[in-house]
Amino acid sequence: MYNRELILETLEVFPKGLCDDCLSGVTNIRPRQQVNQICRLLKEEGTINRHQMVCPHGCSQNKKLINLLKAKTVCEFSESKSRTDTRTIVNGCFPAHLDDLRRQMIRMLDIIEGDTARGQGFSERISRLRNDKTLPGEIACVMQTINAIRNLVVYEHYMPNQKIEKVISDSWDVLIEWSQDIKVG
Numbered sequence: 001m002y003n004r005e006l007i008l009e010t011l012e013v014f015p016k017g018l019c020d021d022c023l024s025g026v027t028n029i030r031p032r033q034q035v036n037q038i039c040r041l042l043k044e045e046g047t048i049n050r051h052q053m054v055c056p057h058g059c060s061q062n063k064k065l066i067n068l069l070k071a072k073t074v075c076e077f078s079e080s081k082s083r084t085d086t087r088t089i090v091n092g093c094f095p096a097h098l099d100d101l102r103r104q105m106i107r108m109l110d111i112i113e114g115d116t117a118r119g120q121g122f123s124e125r126i127s128r129l130r131n132d133k134t135l136p137g138e139i140a141c142v143m144q145t146i147n148a149i150r151n152l153v154v155y156e157h158y159m160p161n162q163k164i165e166k167v168i169s170d171s172w173d174v175l176i177e178w179s180q181d182i183k184v185g
C-alpha cells in the first residue's frame with residue numbers, strides 16, 4: 001500500500017487530526033520526514049488541512065502543525081462528478097456508494113472482532129485479521145480490492161469504467177455470501 005494512501009486512511013480513523021510525529025508513529029512510516037513531505041503535498045493538493053494547534057493525540061502541550069482530512073473531500077468530488085458525468089447521475093453517487101460499501105465492510109469486521117479497531121486504518125486491519133487467520137484469505141483479498149478502488153476514487157479522483165464496476169459488484173457478491181455465516185468474535 002502506498003504511504004500516501006496509508007496516511008489518508010489513518011487520518012480517516014483520527015478525525016480530530018494528528019501531528020507528523022504521531023502519524024509517523026501510528027503508520028510506522030519512517031523517517032518522520034517522509035510523513036512531512038507527503039502531508040505537505042496533500043495540503044497543496046487541497047486534500048488535507050494543516051492547522052497550528054495542540055495535537056489531539058496528546059503527544060505535546062505545545063502547538064504543532066496538525067494534519068486534518070478535509071471532511072468535504074468526498075462531497076465536493078461527488079458534486080463535481082455528477083455535473084460532468086451523466087453515468088454517475090444514472091447510477092447515483094458512485095463515490096458515496098463505495099463509501100457505503102466500505103462502511104458495511106467495517107461493520108463486518110466489527111462483528112467478527114466484537115469491537116471496533118480504533119486507531120488502525122482499514123487496510124492494515126484487514127491484513128492483521130488475515131494474518132491471525134480470523135479472515136479467510138480470499139475474503140481479505142476481495143475486501144482489499146474494493147477498498148483500494150474506493151481509495152482511488154475518493155483520494156485520486158479516479159473514475160471506474162464498467163469493467164471495474166463489475167469487479168466491485170462481483171467482489172461484493174462474494175462478501176455478502178460469506179457474511180451470511182460470520183462467526184461473532
Ligand SMILES: [Zn+2]
Pocket residue numbers: 018019020021022023055056057058059060
Ligand atoms: Zn502528536
